[in-house]
Amino acid sequence: MKTKRLTVGQAVVKFLKNQYVERDGAENPFFAGCLGIFGHGIVAGVGEGLLENPDFRYIMTRNEQSSVHIAIAYAKMKNRLGTFACISSIGPGATNMVTGAACATINRLPVLLIPGDIFATRNVAPVLQQLESPSSQDISVNDCFKPVSKYWDRINRPEQLITSLPEVMRVLTSPAETGAVTLAIPQDVQAEAYDFPEQLFQKRVWKIARPRPDILFLKEAARIIKTSRKPVIIAGGGVIYSEASGILMKLVENTGIPVAETFAGKGSLPYNHPSNLGAVGATGTPGANEITGEADLVIGIGTRYSDFTTASKTAFQNPAVKFININITDFDSFKHSALPLTSDAKVCLEELSILLAGYKVPEIYRERTYDLNKNWDKQVGGFYKETGSLPVSQAEVVGTVNDFAGPRDVVLCAAGSLPGDLHKLWRTIDPKGFHLEYGYSTMGYECAAGIGAKMACPDREIFVMVGDGNYLMMNNEIVTSIQEGIKFIIILLNNNGFGSIGGLSQSIGSQRFGTKYRYRDEESGLLTGDILPVDFAQNARSLGAYVIESHDITSLKNALSEAQKQSKTTVITIETDLYNGIPGYAWWEVAISEVAEIDTVRKAYENYIENKKKQRYFL
Ligand SMILES: Cc1ncc(C[n+]2csc(CCOP(=O)(O)OP(=O)(O)O)c2C)c(N)n1
Ligand SMILES: [Mg+2]
Numbered sequence: 001m002k003t004k005r006l007t008v009g010q011a012v013v014k015f016l017k018n019q020y021v022e023r024d025g026a027e028n029p030f031f032a033g034c035l036g037i038f039g040h041g042i043v044a045g046v047g048e049g050l051l052e053n054p055d056f057r058y059i060m061t062r063n064e065q066s067s068v069h070i071a072i073a074y075a076k077m078k079n080r081l082g083t084f085a086c087i088s089s090i091g092p093g094a095t096n097m098v099t100g101a102a103c104a105t106i107n108r109l110p111v112l113l114i115p116g117d118i119f120a121t122r123n124v125a126p127v128l129q130q131l132e133s134p135s136s137q138d139i140s141v142n143d144c145f146k147p148v149s150k151y152w153d154r155i156n157r158p159e160q161l162i163t164s165l166p167e168v169m170r171v172l173t174s175p176a177e178t179g180a181v182t183l184a185i186p187q188d189v190q191a192e193a194y195d196f197p198e199q200l201f202q203k204r205v206w207k208i209a210r211p212r213p214d215i216l217f218l219k220e221a222a223r224i225i226k227t228s229r230k231p232v233i234i235a236g237g238g239v240i241y242s243e244a245s246g247i248l249m250k251l252v253e254n255t256g257i258p259v260a261e262t263f264a265g266k267g268s269l270p271y272n273h274p275s276n277l278g279a280v281g282a283t284g285t286p287g288a289n290e291i292t293g294e295a296d297l298v299i300g301i302g303t304r305y306s307d308f309t310t311a312s313k314t315a316f317q318n319p320a321v322k323f324i325n326i327n328i329t330d331f332d333s334f335k336h337s338a339l340p341l342t343s344d345a346k347v348c349l350e351e352l353s354i355l356l357a358g359y360k361v362p363e364i365y366r367e368r369t370y371d372l373n374k375n376w377d378k379q380v381g382g383f384y385k386e387t388g389s390l391p392v393s394q395a396e397v398v399g400t401v402n403d404f405a406g407p408r409d410v411v412l413c414a415a416g417s418l419p420g421d422l423h424k425l426w427r428t429i430d431p432k433g434f435h436l437e438y439g440y441s442t443m444g445y446e447c448a449a450g451i452g453a454k455m456a457c458p459d460r461e462i463f464v465m466v467g468d469g470n471y472l473m474m475n476n477e478i479v480t481s482i483q484e485g486i487k488f489i490i491i492l493l494n495n496n497g498f499g500s501i502g503g504l505s506q507s508i509g510s511q512r513f514g515t516k517y518r519y520r521d522e523e524s525g526l527l528t529g530d531i532l533p534v535d536f537a538q539n540a541r542s543l544g545a546y547v548i549e550s551h552d553i554t555s556l557k558n559a560l561s562e563a564q565k566q567s568k569t570t571v572i573t574i575e576t577d578l579y580n581g582i583p584g585y586a587w588w589e590v591a592i593s594e595v596a597e598i599d600t601v602r603k604a605y606e607n608y609i610e611n612k613k614k615q616r617y618f619l
Contacts, residue, residue: 003195008158008185009045010052011194012114014201015165017056021081021173023208030173030206031112032074032084032455033057035067039089040128041116045190046087059484062476064088066448068100068180070477071111073412073445073452075104077432079241080178081208082456085112090187091129095141099442102148105179107264107439108237108304108329110172113149113182115142120156120186127187142184150179156186158194165200173206175241175344176329210242210344211328212351221324221339222355228297229362230318231257234280234309237264238302238327242345245431248301249273251353256366257299260288262309263419263438265302267428272377274370281309282588283420287372289586293317300325302345304332308438312589314614323618326352336618380425383582386553393580394418394493398425400553401463401491404560409461410435412453414445416467417500418493421582432457444474450488450569451481461564462488468517469498471536475543481569482544489563490571492540495578496531503581508592509604516578540571550574587611 006014019030033056038047050058061067064086071084088094094115104111118130118140126132133139146152151171153164164183171177213221225231239248245268252259252275259269260280269276277288284292292298292315300323303309310316323338326348333340341348360366384399398421405411407429413419414437428434435453437445446466453462471492481488502515519529541547546566548559556574563570592608593601 002198004198004201005193005195007045007049007191007193008155008161009047009049009190011049011161011196011200012046012185013049013053013056016085017053018201018203019169020203020205021208022205023081027205028081030082030169031056032082033059034085034087035059035061035070036087037061037064037067037089037093039091039093039116041090041093041187042087042114042190043089045116045185045187046114048191059480061448061480063474064093064096065100066444066474066477068097068104068111068113069442069445069448070452072100072104072107072109072437073435073449074456075109075111076107076435077453077456079243080110080175083110083112083172085114087114088116089129090116090118090127091141095144098144098148101145101180101182103437103440103442103445105148105150107437108178110178111180112168112172113145113180115145115182115184116190117142117154117184117186119188121188140184142182145180145182145184148180149182150177151181153182154184154186155189158189158192162196162200169206173208175208210347211342213326213341213343213348217339217341218348218351219355221341222352224297224322224324224339225299225356226359230291230295230365231297231299231361232291232295233257233259233299233301234262234292234303235259235265235268235301236262236303236309238345239265239268240431242302242328244301244346244349245269247346247349247353251349251356254353255356255359256361258291258369260284260292262303262306263423263436266423266426266434266436267431270429271427274373276373277369278373278376279423281311281315282584282586283308283423284311284586285376285424286585287369287376289315290372291369296320296322298323298336300327300335300338301349302327305335306439307588311586313616314587314611316616316618317614321618380427383425390552391575391577392553394421394495394499394576395425395582396553397491397493397556397574397576398422398465400556401465401560402427404557405463406461407433408459409433409463410453410457412446412449412462412464413466414438414449415441415443415470415500416498417503417581418465418467420500420584422465424582432460443470446470447475447490448477450490451477451484451486454486454488464488464490466490466492467499468492468494468496468534468536472534475539478540478543478545478569478571485568487567487569489560490540490545490569492536492571492573493576494536494573495576497578499578499581502578504590507604508590509596509598509601511600536573537571540573544568546570548572587614589615
């Protein structure tokens with residue numbers, strides 16, 4: 001066996017840069033590089049390995065959590081066929097990545113995390129930042145990654161890399177298994193040399209399979225669909241990751257089955273396809289909720305049926321409703337006692353289409369869904385319309401950005417009231433045009449994610465839409481975007497607080513308590529004083545961004561044109577109305593106090609109990 005003497009850190013980098021993926025004959029490197037922040041736990045080992053391999057791009061970030069956000073956004077835009085490695089020191093650098101790991105795993109997106117770890121030799125313990133445990137010397141803060149990782153390993157001896165790295169790749173590249181993968185490497189082990197087999201560093205191509213469903217199950221699915229009078233498809237992220245939009249459209253056009261879209265699935269069909277009912281569930285359109293409410297058959301494709309999708313299990317009210325789930329993951333395809341078609345969405349729909357030849361939904365049903373599509377778009381036009389009142393409404397801003405964006409451009413968002421509004425209102429044309437991290441809804445995802453999205457799709461304009469709360473939580477990666485020359489456009493909507501949680505608080509009777517960015521009032525002792533004078537434009541300018549302040553829709557339009565001409569990341573600020581929101585058309589369960597002194601809470605509780613009566617089990 002030919003060997004090469006390398007340190008563990010050098011071996012890791014050499015291995016990563018030689019990993020490729022191939023799907024449908026197209027081959028690409030799996031890692032776009034490495035993101036991170038050095039510290040004593042990583043600078044000598046993996047850090048030195050990166051120095052020796054300048055062809056493996058290293059990007060220095062400002063927070064380890066946002067490194068992971070960048071990697072997630074990249075992986076999402078690449079339909080999981082690429083990602084970054086994220087490195088950190090031991091201690092706080094490592095635990096900063098835990099939130100990112102959960103975000104990746106929940107969204108089923110691949111990221112590789114390599115936190116440094118405490119000395120394997122132990123003689124110098126406790127080292128700086130080491131969490132000591134009196135019950136075991138085999139515990140470090142990196143054990144926190146276990147529940148949020150799809151694969152977790154700690155390399156205590158150099159040769160363990162040889163069997164660990166292929167497992168890392170198997171999980172990362174598996175559409176069914178993917179999520180965060182954590183490889184914790186003690187800082188002393190990273191610097192140790194070993195005679196690694198040269199084969200470990202040869203180019204390796206991981207072929208991404210498109211597994212087919214069980215043929216008997218598929219025939220059964222076709223039989224059930226043919227007897228259905230009111231079927232509906234719920235299109236989730238799996239449609240887009242599998243690149244199944246084209247075959248979905250064909251199937252829908254042949255059969256007339258309408259489609260409702262989850263957050264991750266929005267864009268599965270263009271918004272103006274007559275069978276597209278738009279957003280489904282708690283943040284869904286009236287049409288989608290009407291149809292799912294009556295459906296006798298729900299065909300879930302690539303959805304994990306989150307509470308937003310099912311309107312907290314109230315969305316499907318037909319007593320006879322049945323489910324067929326097409327999903328790459330067994331765990332998801334079995335949900336709601338469905339007929340499980342565990343398979344890749346694209347090939348499954350191709351095969352199902354053949355078996356469904358000749359089947360059509362009743363004409364009256366098809367026409368009704370077409371009308372619902374048209375009616376909703378008319379309403380969207382109404383929400384988009386400029387009112388002239390100030391501050392502008394969030395919907396007007398969404399409309400202005402949407403009208404300005406090109407058909408392949410991307411809107412990117414994660415938390416606040418924007419996700420729900422975008423889910424309902426954004427007119428998506430391209431399957432990659434709607435980038436919502438709404439599995440974990442991580443505040444602070446947006447400004448970092450803009451970098452990953454732009455790196456994955458340099459030919460698309462990325463419009464990051466972010467609320468003031470999200471922006472204040474994490475805007476640090478603007479600096480990184482300037483350093484790396486990666487340009488995107490941030491539209492910062494300032495409503496001086498949490499429009500989303502404020503509205504939710506009001507709906508549960510808690511009167512928007514603690515949701516406004518206001519001074520503490522000396523008399524009341526509450527946060528009811530004047531609005532805080534945060535200068536967002538100055539803040540963004542100080543980080544190196546080009547900044548345009550807009551005040552109304554006309555100046556916002558001008559700002560967008562100016563932003564497009566800039567070569568560096570541009571932040572457009574605009575003040576929006578905290579109270580002027582888009583109505584909701586379905587319920588979302590947030591538990592309300594069973595007993596309370598406050599009468600608004602007691603009233604909300606009564607309403608809550610009424611809504612709970614509509615919840616169903618699907619057994
Ligand atoms: C890390 C994190 N903390 C808390 C929350 C709960 N949360 C969701 S939206 C939100 C407020 C967002 O504020 P802003 O960005 O201003 O958007 P707005 O609600 O005003 O639209 C909060 C606190 C979250 N999703 N993520
Ligand atoms: Mg806000």
